[in-house]
Amino acid sequence: MSHIKTETLTQALSKMLGAEIISADFHSKQLHGGTVGDVSLVTGNAQNAKGVKIPYKIVLKTQKKWERHNDPHSWRREYDFYKSNIGALFSETFHWPECYHIEMNEEENETQIWMEYINGLSGADLTGDMYERAAEELGRFQGKLFAAQPAFLQELTNLSNVDYMKNFYFHYRSWKRVYDFIRSDDCEIPKHICKMLIDIDESAEEIINRIEKLPIVLCHRDFWVENIIHSDGKTILIDWDTAGWGYLGEDLASLIADEADMEHMVDYYNRCVPAYYKGFSESADTTHITDNCVYEMILLMFGYRLVEWYMDAADDEKMLHINTLRKIYEMRH
CATH class of the missing domain: 3.90.1200.10 (Aminoglycoside phosphotransferase (APH), C-terminal lobe)
Known part of the structure; x- marks a missing residue:
């Protein structure tokens, strides 16, 4: 399970909720895991500067370095995509989950992407x-x-x-x-x-x-x-x-x-x-x-x-x- 830092969580939630979040409790549930990446649904209650508690759902995707055959840098591609302007090319009816926070740990060769939770059919x-x-x-x-x-x-x-x-x-x-x-x-x-x-x-x-x-x-x-x-x-x-x-x-x-x-x-x-x-x-x-x-x-x-x-x-x-x-x-x- 991915390690969650409280300050990173509150930073992501502040962007997601459009308000300054000063604290948040959380529970993490793995959605998917394996060679490619670890994906968790993080839920809990966030507290804004006025003391109001807001329930939330957010997805954390952690990707460690690994080498796919004939495509060695694919492990960090989603991170690179979210860092680029590709999101502006999508439409209202076809897009990817919105990203609220992204970071790269160069020492660990690991990316973290905090993104929108989508409730739908697949x-x-x-x-x-x-x-x-x-x-x-x-x-x-x-x-x-x-x-x-x-x-x-x-x-x-x-x-x-x-x-x-x-x-x-x-x-x-x-x-x-x-x-x-x-x-x-x-x-x-x-x-x-x-x-x-x-x-x-x-x-x-x-x-x-x-x-x-x-x-x-x-x-x-x-x-x-x-x-x-x-x-x-x-x-x-x-x-x-x-x-x-x-x-x-x-x-x-x-x-x-x-x-x-x-x-x-x-x-x-x-x-x-x-x-x-x-x-x-x-x-x-x-x-x-x-x-x-x-x-x-x-x-x-x-x-x-x-x-x-x-x-x-x-x-x-x-x-x-x-x-x-x-x-x-x-x-x-």
Whole structure:
């Protein structure tokens, strides 16, 4: 659990509540924790200079230094983003949680971000309409940035590389454990699913050439249901530590395939791709794009990953990953 300093808490609460806070009690409850970061909900009562007690909820995200493969500085990216002017680029209906206080401990290689608590729906509670809304809002946001090309965004140095998806795919493909498995006689995954993955391997160069003709946009790169919160008709997006330059539609791969709602997966694919392009085209011309490559991006990002998850899953969970691959097969066929 993150260490909370009272003076830092009162500083964050003063900004959040718009009044000088002189003291606050608190209780901390972990919302999420692991390699990437520790996220806690901090609640209690704050006291202002007039002695009035005000109940509050605020989120503290603590991130320690760690190195993601091919993206070693991602651990501090959200801190860098909140320090920049990116927040001004969001809209009333699509944004991130407001930040009330941020600090870096250089000695400990650790960041702390005190941010807004969002009460809304996410994960498995998202409906098809919310999926579609999130896709359209993301497209609108990316289209606006693509058209405006704000100078400060071009100058940011800590962004993941445009080749992140390609490098991710080739990293997985070079792993003999998964590569050889789908080609072996012992593989229990249905043969037509294995052929789908092998066909992607054999066509990878041509597919990547097609993808690289798409517009380059600012991608979130972790645009899955647990990072999307729907609240009062608005879409709020959290966890920006993998964000960077990527290709139009890249984020839809995560929205559709990362811990997918399998029952509606094909339907969401058919709904979200047009909604995304609708939002993007409000600011940028898409008439020249005849191949969105979203299906191929899903396979590049999640094909071998789903094979890995299948190989490591308990027997009662293996079918979950095979069925997800089946749904991806249905998208094309």
